[in-house]
Amino acid sequence: VSQPVGAxxxxxxxxxxxxxxxxxxxxxxxxxxxxxxxxxxxLKRSLLPGVKDPVELDLMRTVKAALDPKGVLNPGAVL
Structure with missing residues (x-):
């Protein structure tokens, strides 16, 4: 949901x-x-634990670590 123009x-x-x-x-x-x-x-990163199961979250972290082992590509971003 985006802020309406002029709001x-x-x-x-x-x-x-x-x-x-x-x-x-x-x-x-x-x-x-x-x-x-x-x-x-x-903005929605903190909402993930409430909507994804721990296995999904772990998989996301594992894939990100495999693609960016030094954590330099878009630090803090979630895959």
Missing amino acids: DKAAYLAGWDAMNTAVHAIVSELHGSISAEHGIGR
Whole structure:
């Protein structure tokens, strides 16, 4: 969900957590994903443990480590 053009940024961000909670509840109920083709991004990284099982998270870390063993490509990003 993006901030509407011309909307007050502070007001939009004040409702960010409530909006995400509502949207992600619907997504979860419908067995959807909290992210799409662009990956998870830094803003949603902390949400992963709530929507992915530990095996999936471990696999993501393993693949990232195999492709970037020194951790220099997009540090902090999730595969």
